[in-house]
Amino acid sequence: MRGPHSRSKRLRAIRGFARYLESIGVPVEVPPSDLLPDRRCRAVPYLYGEEEIAALLDAAGALCTPHRAATFRTLIGLLAAAGMRRGEAISLDRDDFDPDTGMIVIRAGKFDKARELPLHASTVNAVCEYLQRGDRPSAVLGDRPLLVGDDGRRVSPNVVNHEFRALVRQAGLRPRAAGCRPRAHDLRHTFAVRTLLDAYRCGEPIGPRIVALSTHLGHSEPSHTYWYLEAAPELLALATERLEDEL
Numbered sequence: 001m002r003g004p005h006s007r008s009k010r011l012r013a014i015r016g017f018a019r020y021l022e023s024i025g026v027p028v029e030v031p032p033s034d035l036l037p038d039r040r041c042r043a044v045p046y047l048y049g050e051e052e053i054a055a056l057l058d059a060a061g062a063l064c065t066p067h068r069a070a071t072f073r074t075l076i077g078l079l080a081a082a083g084m085r086r087g088e089a090i091s092l093d094r095d096d097f098d099p100d101t102g103m104i105v106i107r108a109g110k111f112d113k114a115r116e117l118p119l120h121a122s123t124v125n126a127v128c129e130y131l132q133r134g135d136r137p138s139a140v141l142g143d144r145p146l147l148v149g150d151d152g153r154r155v156s157p158n159v160v161n162h163e164f165r166a167l168v169r170q171a172g173l174r175p176r177a178a179g180c181r182p183r184a185h186d187l188r189h190t191f192a193v194r195t196l197l198d199a200y201r202c203g204e205p206i207g208p209r210i211v212a213l214s215t216h217l218g219h220s221e222p223s224h225t226y227w228y229l230e231a232a233p234e235l236l237a238l239a240t241e242r243l244e245d246e247l
Helices: 004-023 050-060 066-082 086-090 121-131 157-170 186-201 206-217 227-231 233-246
Strands: 103-106 115-118
Touching (some): 050 066, 050 157, 066 086, 066 121, 066 186, 086 157, 115 206, 186 206, 186 227, 186 233
């Protein structure tokens, strides 16, 4: 027996398809929007501009010790450039990063799904420089974290949450609405939206890009990735424009 959220999600997909059929002249009945409503609310993603990401990196560079500054600059860079989850980034071991292939292996992904992420050459170079720093503390015996705190231990989620909130304030970032506040997770949202915007602007078919992005992000199915279309007004406008051109 499926729960209310699952039933609402399925009906939402049917409603969207019915609206498409109706728009091209097929006589169908569109299920009303108040039928099986989904009571769960998702936070509105805070989509970072390039200057805002740069401001976060600058704020991280002013942290209390050079190593701590390098750790949080590397963390923010990985979240923004690779679209991984915060928990995936802090769970990385040194052996999960291969500078020769430019790949990172996510072993502790959601639903225990492992995947490989290709990194841009500039990101590979930044991670290599971070790992080769002379002030890098020795890791606790038996542990080989990629991102390490000043105490030699793996950076904890609580420390990341506390420090990121401070960096947001330092960078001068403000909530855009009550439900739209800058979070570390929104760097992943920003990566996803920019990837889809790039596909639209280059005139690429969106379907294959959605499938590839879904795999990259570690989503259980591509339908979860389509949510990014409605999460960003610019994306939704481009999707609507392309649909109108194809009709």
